[in-house]
Amino acid sequence: MTIGNKVTPTSTALQARVMIYQPTQRPRERKGQWMDTCFGRCRVTGRLGQRHADLLESMLYVAERKRDVSDGGVELLVDPAKLRRTMSDHQYSLAQIEKLLAELRAATITIETPQFDFPIIGGLIDHVIPSQMTRMDPLTRGERNLWRVRLGVALVMLLEHDLSLHYQPAPITRLKHGISQAVARHVLTHKYAPAGGWHMDTLIRAVCGDDVAGQAMRDGRRRLRLDATGLATLGIEITDENRVTRGTAAR
Incomplete structure (x- = not known):
């Protein structure tokens, strides 16, 4: 088993440079307004803030396996317990994480930058479903399912073409x-x-x-x-x- 950036980088440079995520833990709904920076411009339809970045970076950081899908997509195997521990000492509730996941899935982003000769358009996450792989739950002494996380096309393109960043997200989440x-x-x-x-x-x-x-x-x-x-x-x-x-x- 490999974790901690052995499977995928924590993030990419453009995600922080073109203001995909609002600089707040309580973001407002965006309606596709362009945000211009010296690195390029971005527009977001949806609600994306720093807690959403916490979740996405933590998922990428703790991912245990990566699978390339035939249609060009990428799927990660993620342990939700490790994800929660990475995001917070007090651990996020499952309901809080599910709300952030729903907002991540609903958001659509467009990035235009001189770095690429094509726009990046799409989502960050397509879906999260239970995996057949399980782990023992120390609380119930039963089994719990790991997650299969299908990355959105925009995130896949950033991971493939943008500058990769490798760091532990936990200090930022705190x-x-x-x-x-x-x-x-x-x-x-x-x-x-x-x-x-x-x-x-x-x-x-x-x-x-x-x-x-x-x-x-x-x-x-x-x-x-x-x-x-x-x-x-x-x-x-x-x-x-x-x-x-x-x-x-x-x-």
């Missing part, structure tokens, strides 16, 4: 604020930090959009500082001069 999670994911897409680090405001605009200002900007700075200890476990440091630096890069 950050208290969505803005901190979004900034962490964005920073981890860069192999090197600029000299002296990033300006904090630059990173906030990178994950929220260029029009963020005023109270929203002040709230973003405050929440990042509240998560400074958690960010430090990822090698991301906030200086007294409102600069953000990092130690090691994601592979």
Whole structure:
């Protein structure tokens, strides 16, 4: 059995760079508005926030097997118990995970970027169904089913063509604020930090959009500082001069 990025990467660079996931743990429904960045542009129909990114990255990280499907799709074998432990110390309830899965499945994304000569259009997850493979349930001493997770065409294309990122998602899932999670994911897409680090405001605009200002900007700075200890476990440091630096890069 292989887990921890032996089967598939945790994420890809564009997922954090083109704002697929809103920088909040309580996202709003999007109606397909274009979000422009220096890396390209993206539009989402549906509700995708940082908790959805937590779930998707955790599934990719703990996946035990990968199967290529004849139609070009990809199916993963996932242990839901390991998934829940990766997402939270207190463990998400099955109902919470099912709600996030339903929203992931319902969302449609479109990505256009100079990196590719074709748009990426589709979903992130197609379905999650019980596998015939089982594990012993230590609580009931019975058996529990593993999951077969069929990835959506957009995610498959990103995994095949985009820059792969390998990191443990658990430290990000434990950050208290969505803005901190979004900034962490964005920073981890860069192999090197600029000299002296990033300006904090630059990173906030990178994950929220260029029009963020005023109270929203002040709230973003405050929440990042509240998560400074958690960010430090990822090698991301906030200086007294409102600069953000990092130690090691994601592979």
